[in-house]
Amino acid sequence: MTSLTQDNTTTTPAKETSSTTGTPGEPTIAVIGAGIAGLSAALAVANGYPDAGLPGQHVTLITKTDLVESNTYHAQGGIAAAIFPDDDPKLHAKDTLAAGAGLCEPKAVDILTREGAEQVRRLIGAGVRFDKHPDGTLLRGLEAAHSRSRVVHAGGDATGKIVELDVSAIARDTPNIHIIEHAFVVDLVTEPIDTHSPAAGEARTAGVTSAVRGVRLFDTATGEQRTLACNRVILATGGAGRLYPFTTNPQVATGDGLAAAWRAGAQVADLEFYQFHPTALGVGEHFLISEAVRGEGATLLNERGERYMTTIDPRAELAPRDVVARENFRQMMAQGGRPVLLDATAIGRKMGLDQAGLTAFLKRRFPTIDAYTRSMGFDWSREPIPVTPAAHYWMGGIRTDVWARTSIRGLYAAGECARTGVQGANRLASNSLLEGLAYGRRAGLAALRDTDAAVWQPQSLLGSAANAQTREITEPQTLAIPSPDTQVDTDAKPADVRDAIEQTMWHGVGVLRDADGLSHAQNRLTGLVEQTQAQAQAALSKMAEKPKTDGTAATTTTPATASVPTPDDIANTVTALENRNLATIGLIAATAALARTESRGAHARTDFPDTDSVQACSRPFIRG
Ligand SMILES: Cc1cc2nc3c(=O)[nH]c(=O)nc-3n(C[C@H](O)[C@H](O)[C@H](O)COP(=O)(O)OP(=O)(O)OC[C@H]3O[C@@H](n4cnc5c(N)ncnc54)[C@H](O)[C@@H]3O)c2cc1C
Structure with a gap:
């Protein structure tokens, strides 16, 4: 493989000319x-x-x-x-x-x-190993909403x-x-x-x-x-x-x-826009089950064995991702949150394959999915598998x-x-x-x-569909992030806190949103931010001091009295730090989703189901 050297086909950023004094020498x-x-x-x-x-x-x-x-x-x-x-x-x-x-x-x-x-x-x-025809030309795929076959792939x-x-x-x-x-x-x-x-x-x-x-x-x-x-x-x-x-x-x-x-x-x-894939395996690591499986004829069923997509969209299971994800979510909510089912045996019926033929087809056509589902104990040539929409x-x-x-x-x-x-x-x-x-x-x-004085030159926030009435919120909206709550139980298990964040996001800021759910999520996430900030600080303070070893860029930041960390301390600290991050950005996402009183793209509000042309702009947020 050759090295990825520079090319001369694109422009470089204009050199900044501000006279502000910067750090001498090359940037670090x-x-x-x-x-x-x-x-x-x-x-x-x-x-x-x-x-x-x-x-x-x-x-x-x-x-x-x-x-x-x-x-x-x-x-x-x-x-x-x-x-x-x-x-x-x-x-x-x-x-x-x-x-x-x-x-x-x-x-x-x-x-x-x-x-x-x-x-x-x-x-x-x-030399990156993209898939090729025997004659050495690149293979390419056509994907949904692309007007040309232009997706190159590998392996x-x-x-x-x-x-x-x-x-x-x-x-x-x-x-x-x-x-x-x-x-x-x-x-x-x-x-x-x-x-x-x-x-x-x-x-x-x-x-x-x-x-x-x-x-x-x-x-x-x-x-x-x-x-x-x-x-x-x-x-x-x-x-x-x-x-x-x-x-x-x-x-x-x-x-x-x-x-x-x-x-x-x-x-x-734009934190209100999260794309959910309609079909990930409902257990394990929620492995993505590609649209291509539905393309071959697999159907979606609820727990009662009813095929529901035919009543939602003329394209049934092949409706756009968002449409399928939203209906899967609705069906799950109607059955206590449990995953819906993807029935690949319908492929066999559609193609006129017997059991052995379907088993061989699934293995050949979807080798990775076939191997993963089997590793999770499912034989999808014989029985429907649990699937769920998943944040993607x-x-x-x-x-x-x-x-x-x-x-x-x-x-x-x-x-x-x-x-x-x-x-x-x-x-x-x-x-x-x-x-x-x-x-x-x-x-x-x-x-x-960039020179040390260079600053950004942000583009307008007006989207491509903006019209004369579109409100452009040029001033970022401020959002105060709560301080660490010193009263909270910092001993709460980080895994339990993670679960609380995930459930709050899924039910309040998930595939379908409304004002009540978003407001509730905002309140809950505010408390979780207070808790996770306190937990992250407490976890870090337990960690050992890093001695100054190289005499250059590294300086110690922890108290010399901190105790030596165990592997569990380290794992819990990572989870505590991640929880603080997730709660924080979850709160911003909930706030942004509440502010966008329309449905657009991946943001679906059941209380504002229509797209509002006046809101064809992005809204920035900044810490207050
Ligand atoms: C199952 C799946 C299938 C997908 N299929 C496609 C596809 O076919 N085509 C497509 O275009 N996109 C696809 N996507 C989306 C695409 O993979 C991602 O959007 C893209 O890879 C993001 O690249 P990135 O470099 O921004 O981030 P990532 O690839 O996620 O890299 C993030 C890096 O940041 C590091 N990092 C994170 N936090 C910290 C921290 N605190 N300190 C230090 N390091 C940190 C991580 O360790 C990692 O190295 C798919 C995504 C998934 C999950």
Whole structure:
């Protein structure tokens, strides 16, 4: 495999010219997260853009578990890219805007489809093992709402695994990239900008009041804590499916970067939009059961054995994702919350297969799903399997400009944790890996190129469907996050607290929402934020002191008297930190969902079932 070197096909960010005094010398850059966005960012920093006079430099890549564990690793279907002769990035952009239900930012989408296609070509050129025909040409798939067959894939339905393994191997082989695994980023370190100083004019105009100075780390192998000093931080920490009891996301998806950015004062937006996949296995790790199974003829049944989708939509089980997810949710609520059933034996009846024929077909056509369901004790060729809607992808996140800059100077965000404006109110299938590739790279180049005085240049919040009446809330709405409650029982089991967060989100801020449920969730989450803040502080204070070992960037942050941590202490601390993050971002999501009094894209309000054209804009929130 060749290295992913710079190319000369895209622009670099304009060099900032502010006269504000910055740190002398080259920037110190840390990338948090090693999914597709973080890897792309780290490689962009390491390799630079020599044709534009931008040499690469050293970068630290930090991840909270093993290098490859991420949403990226679990992605299945593929990457959408307009790289085939019958396609055009403009067509891809049109499809993306349509899926985004009027909230996409057209300029950001244009960048996504043009530069994303270039980045996919570079992956292919670097030897990433995409699936090919025997003659060496790329295989491609057609997915829902795409007007062209443009989804490239790898390992059949294991695209994310192959891409993550191949690109992380390139990162490991890149000398400029220093990788730190098992380091949990707890918080960002920032310092205020003196906005009264004449030199801070740009920051003042852009509403930027603080600059990043480092990250606080918790070592999940040793329990030690330290601060890594740096003046550029790229957050690429992925999604937060673990807000919900049912999710396709792995355990690392707890919204840590988003919550840390919020606590540091960054703007966030579009958190009311969470995409739920209609069919994940109702037990175990809620493995995603692809639409293709329904495409082959599997039907959905409730506990009484009734096929209900035929009464909901003429397309029955093949109705759009949101329609199927919502009806599955309704059916579950009507049967005490228990999963509905996916009947793959209907495929056999449709295809005229006998038992042996169906068994062989399912194994051949869906090898990964077949293996997983059997490992969970189901023979889906003989009996229906339990399925549930599951949190899959978060459209909202940390608000950025088109160079991934956030409202905090020196802080960048890319991938699923960011809100660039490309996903709008609903993501087009297979566009998220593409976003990580395109905007991860942009974040890396911007961090490299920006001066210490550079600040973001945010786009308008008006969506593509905005009309003359659309209210643009240009001033972010403030939301006060409660302080830690010193009266709460900090000994409550972190696992029980997690369960409370998940249940609150599922029932109040889930597939279907209304004002009563959202208000109740808001109240409950407020209490959970108080509790989890106190628990996180208590857990951290138990951890041992990290001695200053390298004499450079690491400084101790914990009291010397702290006791030596046990493995249980470490595990509980991680859960406590994640709970604090989940409760915090859950509360913001509930608040944003309550404020959006319409249904749009993935946000379905039963009390406001219609889309309100006046609300075709994003609403930013900021910590009060
Ligand atoms: C089952 C499944 C199937 C999918 N299929 C597709 C598909 O076919 N096509 C598609 O385009 N998208 C798909 N998606 C969505 C896509 O995988 C994600 O949106 C995308 O991979 C996100 O990439 P990312 O780099 O932003 O984040 P991630 O890949 O999630 O990476 C996040 C990184 O941040 C690290 N991290 C998190 N918190 C911390 C912390 N506190 N400290 C340090 N490090 C931290 C994690 O360890 C990880 O390395 C799928 C998702 C799932 C779950």
